[in-house]
Amino acid sequence: MNEVKKATGVVSPPAEPKSIDEAPMTRFLFKVSVFSSGGSFLDGYVLSLIGVALTQVTPMMRLSAMESGAIGASVMVGILFGTILGGYLTDMIGRKKMFTIDVIAIALFSVLSMFTQGVWQLVFYRFCIGLFVGADYPIATSLIAEFTPKAHRAISMGAVSAAWYLGATVAAFVGYALFPVEDGWRWMFGSAVIPCAILLVGRAGIPESPLWLAQKGRRAEAQAIVDGIYGPGYFIPHEEETAKIPLGTLLKSGYFKRIAFIAVFIMCQVVPMYAIYTFGPDIMTAFGLGEGRASILGESLVSLFFLIGSFPAMFWLNSMGRRKLVLLSLTMMLVGLAILGLWPAAPIAVVVVAFGLYAFFSGGPGILQWLYPNELFPTSVRASAVGIAISFSRVFTIIATYATPLVLADFGIGVTMLIAAGLVAAGLVLSLSLIHI
Numbered sequence: 001m002n003e004v005k006k007a008t009g010v011v012s013p014p015a016e017p018k019s020i021d022e023a024p025m026t027r028f029l030f031k032v033s034v035f036s037s038g039g040s041f042l043d044g045y046v047l048s049l050i051g052v053a054l055t056q057v058t059p060m061m062r063l064s065a066m067e068s069g070a071i072g073a074s075v076m077v078g079i080l081f082g083t084i085l086g087g088y089l090t091d092m093i094g095r096k097k098m099f100t101i102d103v104i105a106i107a108l109f110s111v112l113s114m115f116t117q118g119v120w121q122l123v124f125y126r127f128c129i130g131l132f133v134g135a136d137y138p139i140a141t142s143l144i145a146e147f148t149p150k151a152h153r154a155i156s157m158g159a160v161s162a163a164w165y166l167g168a169t170v171a172a173f174v175g176y177a178l179f180p181v182e183d184g185w186r187w188m189f190g191s192a193v194i195p196c197a198i199l200l201v202g203r204a205g206i207p208e209s210p211l212w213l214a215q216k217g218r219r220a221e222a223q224a225i226v227d228g229i230y231g232p233g234y235f236i237p238h239e240e241e242t243a244k245i246p247l248g249t250l251l252k253s254g255y256f257k258r259i260a261f262i263a264v265f266i267m268c269q270v271v272p273m274y275a276i277y278t279f280g281p282d283i284m285t286a287f288g289l290g291e292g293r294a295s296i297l298g299e300s301l302v303s304l305f306f307l308i309g310s311f312p313a314m315f316w317l318n319s320m321g322r323r324k325l326v327l328l329s330l331t332m333m334l335v336g337l338a339i340l341g342l343w344p345a346a347p348i349a350v351v352v353v354a355f356g357l358y359a360f361f362s363g364g365p366g367i368l369q370w371l372y373p374n375e376l377f378p379t380s381v382r383a384s385a386v387g388i389a390i391s392f393s394r395v396f397t398i399i400a401t402y403a404t405p406l407v408l409a410d411f412g413i414g415v416t417m418l419i420a421a422g423l424v425a426a427g428l429v430l431s432l433s434l435i436h437i
Contacts, residue, residue, distance in 0.1 A: 021150040023230045032147045033156040035202035037163035039136030044167030051280045052175030053185040065405040072278040073402040074123040078130020080394040086135025087384045096208045102132040107196035113189035146211040158314030161366040165307035172300035179293045258376045263392035268427025269365040272420035275404045286413035287351045305356045309363030329364035330428040341418030
């Protein structure tokens, strides 16, 4: 615990006892946000990198559209199961243990992917990576929600969303650099080991969640961690020291409605984005933004718009409010995708602006897909609820990712973008109809 105290930059104790939700942000809490966001970075990295690697793997292995779809969707299938299992185990055995296991596993299967000999072996390795990436979602977001003071939570959750886009952007540039290298796709897959190693080092000093310990009745341990991180004079909110709610309660009235809302909202937000990232170079080529290595630069540009849009959204969430930001963002995203769908032969400048409009305004909904679940559920079931909601949305992401190369081949880029626009429109209608946003 002394090591934790040295690392936190603990501030002076308050005059009156205060909840940890009222504590100031410290260096240590910033560290928790940064390294907890690492799983999101890995998700963006491995997902975007597969799209770049497929530009080499497809001709080398002579993949059909169906096989390319299977490779792309395999990560999503892994995330589907990983979020459910990871969320349940995290609520059962704690955040810290799972926090380390998943990163080691991602590194291992990334190395194995380098030596794949066939399409179905690659599908299996990518599935395993998705399994542990999915497990990290409920772990990391629960830790951020449970460590970060309430006033700073929107920005900390924004870091999760920004980390995803940062990972995808870095992957695009790594893919571009490795594209001319012989067997560059193997090095692309193996490169995920580097961020995994950085995460393991950064996460080493992060203790167990005091809220989870309090919920388990281990209040002395929890308070010791609170004293070490926030300083003396801070306490755990009493509502967090409750008995565990049975997992079945999540499927009953009240919690079930919240899960359904979150699941559909996330689905409408991430399905178009995942499809665009997984087959980014193919989509860029279809719009005339280059072929082969040049198409990767087009994807990098779009990814930068996604990343840049996350930063103002972190602050707009508090200044503008959740509802207004969601409605504005989804409307502008819809406009961008509608232009791409209705005018697929548009000049390159129009295509770039339309993609930029969609990507930039994805920042708000991208943050809220992490913030909403952690605001709507108590500590005892938070990770499980996040896991179930994300897994539900990933069912449709799997379908979309598998179908994208088939739709592109059979119907063209215009129809593909109009389908994506339809999903965003559904998210807009959902957000308009629900008053608790």
